[in-house]
Amino acid sequence: MKVSKAVIVAAGLGTRMLPASKAIPKEILPVVDKPAIQMVVEEAVAAGIKEIIVVISPGRTTVLDHFRPSPELERHLSERGKEDTLELVKKICAMAEFTAAEQAQPLGLGHAVLQARGDVGNEPFAVMLPDDIFDCQRPCLGQLIAVAERRDAPVVSLLKVAASEVPKYGIVSGDRIDERLFRLTGMVEKPEPEKAPSDLAIVGRYILPPEIFAILAEGKPGAGGEIQLTDALIELARRRPFYGYEFEGTRYDLGDPLGFLTAQVGFGLKRADLADRFRAYLKTVV
Numbered sequence: 001m002k003v004s005k006a007v008i009v010a011a012g013l014g015t016r017m018l019p020a021s022k023a024i025p026k027e028i029l030p031v032v033d034k035p036a037i038q039m040v041v042e043e044a045v046a047a048g049i050k051e052i053i054v055v056i057s058p059g060r061t062t063v064l065d066h067f068r069p070s071p072e073l074e075r076h077l078s079e080r081g082k083e084d085t086l087e088l089v090k091k092i093c094a095m096a097e098f099t100a101a102e103q104a105q106p107l108g109l110g111h112a113v114l115q116a117r118g119d120v121g122n123e124p125f126a127v128m129l130p131d132d133i134f135d136c137q138r139p140c141l142g143q144l145i146a147v148a149e150r151r152d153a154p155v156v157s158l159l160k161v162a163a164s165e166v167p168k169y170g171i172v173s174g175d176r177i178d179e180r181l182f183r184l185t186g187m188v189e190k191p192e193p194e195k196a197p198s199d200l201a202i203v204g205r206y207i208l209p210p211e212i213f214a215i216l217a218e219g220k221p222g223a224g225g226e227i228q229l230t231d232a233l234i235e236l237a238r239r240r241p242f243y244g245y246e247f248e249g250t251r252y253d254l255g256d257p258l259g260f261l262t263a264q265v266g267f268g269l270k271r272a273d274l275a276d277r278f279r280a281y282l283k284t285v286v
């Protein structure tokens with residue numbers, strides 16, 4: 001399965017991050033000083049993706065504006081000789097090719113992915129949820145693409161979660177066939193912990209075949225009255241081998257205030273220019 005396109009779903013209303021997400025999409029909120037959406041795009045590009053389709057809510061174009069040239073800012077930086085910052089700003093626009101797909105109504109994750117059908121066409125593609133941010137030696141998406149290519153099959157990223165966290169996720173059932181690899185037999189969207197088939201949650205990265213679009217188009221509303229991607233994945237797993245991969249690395253949930261804070265600390269401590277002073281500060285308060 002060769003993957004060259006990624007669909008980033010940035011169409012949520014971000015209700016868990018209000019009031020920060022009232023006027024701006026939550027995907028623009030930064031981790032240290034970089035918008036979450038840019039971190040996700042960088043992960044995609046590092047995994048060899050060239051084309052990015054961003055699913056947005058009507059009018060919420062800021063996430064795409066971030067990847068457009070800013071002539072005035074560039075002129076300002078150039079006139080003041082700030083070459084490094086100028087390069088940093090220019091690079092953002094040259095990273096990949098971007099297309100917007102609109103989700104007219106918030107009818108669920110599956111429905112959002114379906115809006116990218118025309119732009120993806122008839123080829124395998126990645127789905128990336130920008131609430132989930134990864135800190136991995138090898139990009140999380142790259143780990144999945146390697147599995148998809150080796151197995152010529154769809155695959156999702158998996159994370160072991162505590163029982164109390166289970167109701168927040170799609171939870172899988174499957175057979176372990178390798179250290180980190182599972183052949184999936186089923187999945188349930190946001191189950192009660194006692195009804196969950198395992199403690200393995202799907203987290204924000206998927207490699208899917210184009211046939212998922214036809215399944216989504218026929219899909220009926222599931223949990224929460226929304227068209228669930230998980231329901232389409234259940235059908236996909238019935239039709240063909242489908243895998244889950246326990247990725248190597250750390251994941252942060254940016255869609256939630258505590259996850260947002262831990263991401264600032266995690267990535268802040270990795271920044272060469274900030275780490276020493278930030279660590280010293282943290283020691284004074286903890």
Ligand code: G1P
Nearest residue numbers: 109132169170201202203204230
């Ligand atoms: C979505 C999916 C869920 C998945 C989660 C990962 O849920 O529906 O299956 O486990 O993303 O973050 P949401 O977070 O949009 O409620």
